[in-house]
């Protein structure tokens with residue numbers, strides 16, 4: 001690290017944050033509370049909320065307990081249910097932004113298209129031809145963002161209405177009609193549960209079945225909300241309490257040690273759920289996965305098996321041959337005539353910050369740095385991309401827990417990387433090449449042994465089939481975020 005004490009003096013840094021979803025807002029709120037004067041959040045959409053703004057499909061819910069899915073500094077006593085519905089989460093973010101008067105820091109409808117490091121600062125361009133500069137760039141662009149439109153033959157020929165789950169259109173009538181839902185990740189399952197009774201007929205197309213973790217969702221009464229309001233300890237008891245955290249730790253143990261007792265317990269629960277709650281043996285076999293639970297992100301649902309046993313609902317396990325004008329034709333013959341086709345087919349999860357063109361030191365581009373796979377040192381920083389930090393970026397923890405908590409821990413880490421910049425000891429910070437290489441070789445070796453790498457396909461896997469996730473425990477992540485190893489950084 002090169003320190004120049006004779007010139008060191010405090011610097012007012014200018015920050016640009018890309019994205020006004022959960023993580024970008026967090027960065028803005030933190031910068032604001034630290035007294036940072038100069039920062040702007042660029043948001044290509046018309047309002048805040050990110051994934052909660054984009055996803056408006058029927059049944060949208062967050063399967064993390066609502067009281068744990070909030071900023072630690074902004075508890076919300078008013079959640080209507082244990083698992084909050086999506087629109088309520090969207091309102092939460094809108095309310096927090098207004099309470100903190102953050103809205104005027106956000107440039108809405110402004111898509112950042114390029115960021116170029118000129119040797120001293122980042123120079124940004126936007127789709128409308130706007131320009132800006134920043135000392136520090138925070139990418140909070142999310143991962144579940146660009147819809148994956150499946151390459152199914154004839155999809156464009158369908159005469160009915162087709163919509164992706166993340167591009168829901170309220171004008172499309174679903175009540176009393178013949179619906180097809182392709183995909184059974186967390187999204188497809190939530191949609192099927194919500195529409196099973198509203199549709200005249202519903203076909204759930206499953207290329208591969210999912211293990212379903214039964215959960216208990218319930219509404220909070222007015223009295224309970226009043227009690228949350230009067231005594232924050234009740235909220236903390238959920239958010240920081242033993243029930244939630246022991247669950248996360250057990251789940252985590254299962255993911256990183258697929259032969260652990262914790263995994264055996266998950267296997268027992270999901271198997272029992274299937275055996276007990278699906279009456280028809282043929283349907284039960286259709287719904288039985290042939291891979292380990294949690295290999296794909298575990299689907300939490302209180303009522304999926306009940307939904308697919310309702311009259312008019314059908315599970316289709318045959319492969320889709322093609323989509324035709326009137327519906328979906330299966331490989332082994334037969335066609336499902338449909339009015340509406342819902343694509344709950346997930347997202348292109350290798351994109352991260354892209355398609356924004358990021359050009360760092362010595363013309364390094366993100367496309368080139370991520371030619372093999374998207375990565376970052378401890379999910380935060382990339383060599384040759386000075387003062388460029390990511391929230392919920394590649395290799396960060398993902399799973400059935402609150403990503404708000406992950407982003408808060410990451411921000412605490414980034415704050416420490418900013419210290420030499422703020423106090424004038426340095427003008428640029430980025431991870432060293434050798435540090436990233438060492439981190440990645442350890443991470444990849446461990447990631448291959450996690451349940452995510454145990455033999456299924458999922459959005460957790462990169463192009464080479466390696467889980468692109470944090471492969472150690474949640475507590476190890478929390479420890480790693482407590483303090484950066486500054487020797488791993490190129491600080492100039």
Ligand code: NAP
Pocket residue numbers: 061062063064144150151152165182183184185186187188190206207208296297320344345346347457458459
């Ligand atoms: P996903 O988990 O990636 O699932 C996509 C589904 O589409 C899979 O069932 C996949 O089948 C199927 N599919 C994709 N291409 C297909 C094709 N060509 N033909 C047939 N089927 C195809 O996507 P998601 O359900 O939108 O969920 C993504 C993530 O969003 C979740 O894992 C979770 O992290 C997040 N999410 C969270 C919540 C929550 O409550 N917290 C709710 C919704 C979503 P295969 O399995 O065979 O590939």
